[in-house]
Each structure stands twice: as structure tokens, then as C-alpha cells.
Amino acid sequence: MTDLASVAPGQVEAHLARLRVGDEEHPPLAASSAARAVSAVRGLHRFALREGLTGADPSRDLHPPAPPRRLPRALPVDDVIQLLEAGGPVSAAGAEAPLGLRDRALLEFLYGTGARISEAVGAAVDDLDTDTGAVLLRGKGGRNRLVPIGGYAVAALHAYLVRARPGLAAAGRGTPAVFLNSRGGPLSRQGAWAILRGAARRAGLPDAGPQAVSPHTLRHSYATHLLDGGADVRVVQELLGHASVTTTQVYTLVTVERLREVYATAHPRALG
Numbered sequence: 001m002t003d004l005a006s007v008a009p010g011q012v013e014a015h016l017a018r019l020r021v022g023d024e025e026h027p028p029l030a031a032s033s034a035a036r037a038v039s040a041v042r043g044l045h046r047f048a049l050r051e052g053l054t055g056a057d058p059s060r061d062l063h064p065p066a067p068p069r070r071l072p073r074a075l076p077v078d079d080v081i082q083l084l085e086a087g088g089p090v091s092a093a094g095a096e097a098p099l100g101l102r103d104r105a106l107l108e109f110l111y112g113t114g115a116r117i118s119e120a121v122g123a124a125v126d127d128l129d130t131d132t133g134a135v136l137l138r139g140k141g142g143r144n145r146l147v148p149i150g151g152y153a154v155a156a157l158h159a160y161l162v163r164a165r166p167g168l169a170a171a172g173r174g175t176p177a178v179f180l181n182s183r184g185g186p187l188s189r190q191g192a193w194a195i196l197r198g199a200a201r202r203a204g205l206p207d208a209g210p211q212a213v214s215p216h217t218l219r220h221s222y223a224t225h226l227l228d229g230g231a232d233v234r235v236v237q238e239l240l241g242h243a244s245v246t247t248t249q250v251y252t253l254v255t256v257e258r259l260r261e262v263y264a265t266a267h268p269r270a271l272g
Helices: 009-021 031-050 077-085 098-113 117-121 151-163 165-170 189-203 215-228 233-240 250-266
Strands: 134-138 144-148
Touching: 009 031, 077 098, 077 189, 077 215, 098 117, 098 134, 098 151, 098 165, 098 189, 098 215, 117 189, 117 215, 144 233, 151 165, 189 215, 215 233
Parallel strands: none
Antiparallel strands: 134 144
16 A cells, blocks of 8 residues: 555656556546546545645646537527527417517527527516617626627517517516516526427427537527628627637637538548
């Protein structure tokens, strides 16, 4: 048994390396599992130092392995259009029902502004300016931003605000929220999720499991499609409300991956 007092930093680093590589008896650990092992090792050595069992902590400069960067999932433009068109179910008589108008307006709003789900359900009527096509989004940490709204989203919002919201609001006690539930109260995050899942199901897109379409999927798609269309990453940063451009740059990786796929299938000497 190794005496804790005799353990050197190099031995601790070698232990982590063995965990990551594995051997004949143990498969290699994923980054997340290795990080937990590193945390346990560091805890042991900190305890030994605190109790006077050792004179130094050989794991002090040991850092857990960084987890692999997961690229955000973005829908192709055609899938987004299919999802949006499935967002407003019609009544049995063939007319758009108030909730159908609301659902279509919500989905167009999410994709047309890149809003977080909390920003969408938290939007007030006074935050909207459909004449100029803009909305004030109230983001994390009190960071508010003015975001343009595209023509399709403006049209969907106008139809909802004029033909559906007044009737929904009459059932409630009065709220400034743009999006209302069937009882006239503010639409909840869970309610917005249910709307999206229903639209995804009708559009033939995944509505459950790891590939399920989520509100954040539309936000990812918004950012990726802007960059694909030539938007500057710092402009997209401002539109998304990211405090740092580093957060936004993950979307540039998505577009580069897409370019690689296109190049690999289209260029005659890509696979030489």
C-alpha cells in the first residue's frame, strides 16, 4: 500500500492518464467519469493535508479533463418551416381556433427572435412593436435587448393579438403577458413546451427522446441559420443576448461542420 505522504504529483497525473486510457481489465473512463475520480483523489489528499498526515497536496495542480464540447442541434430550414406550419391546428369547421393562432404566433416568435423560452413567455404586450417589427426581450441577469422580428412572425403575432388574444384575455383577470393560456392567464414554460411538442408531432419531427425538438432547438436553429446566411458572429451575439462572444462561437463550429459535409459530398477530390 502506498503511503500518502510519499505520493508525488507525477504519480497522481499518471493515475489520471491510466483512467483515461484504460487497460486489459478496465475500459477507459469517459471525461465525466474521470472528472469524478479526480475530484475523489483531490478530496482524499486535501483531507490528508488538513489532518496533518501529509506535508503537501500532490493533487493541488491536477485539473479534471474537459468534457467534449457538444455542438447545439439545429434543424434544417425545411424542417423549421414544416414545424411552424404545423403550429396552428384548425378547428373542425376548418377555421383557425384562438389557441391555434396563439401556437403559430409563439413558434414564429421563438424562431423569428431567437428568444429563450423564459423570454418568450415573459414578454409583455407593451414590449412588442409590430409596426416597426421589434420586441424588447428581458434576458438573464437583467440584460434586456431590442431584437428585430421578421415579417412572418409579425403577421402571426398580429393575427393572434387581434383575433385571438382578446377572447382569451376575457377569461382571465388581466395580465400584460403576450401569450395566454386557455384560462386567460400567462402561458407557462411547460405550456409552451407542450405546444412545441404537439407541433413537432404533427410535423413528423421527434417530440420525445434525445433528438426531440425543444424551444432551445429553435434558438440554435435561429443562430445557425443567421451565420449560414452571412451574419457576423458579434451581431448574432447581441441578438442572442450572450454576455461573451465565446458562447456564440460554438455556432460557428456547427456551420463549419455543415460546410465540411457539403464539401465531402460535392467536391470531386474531397476524399482523395
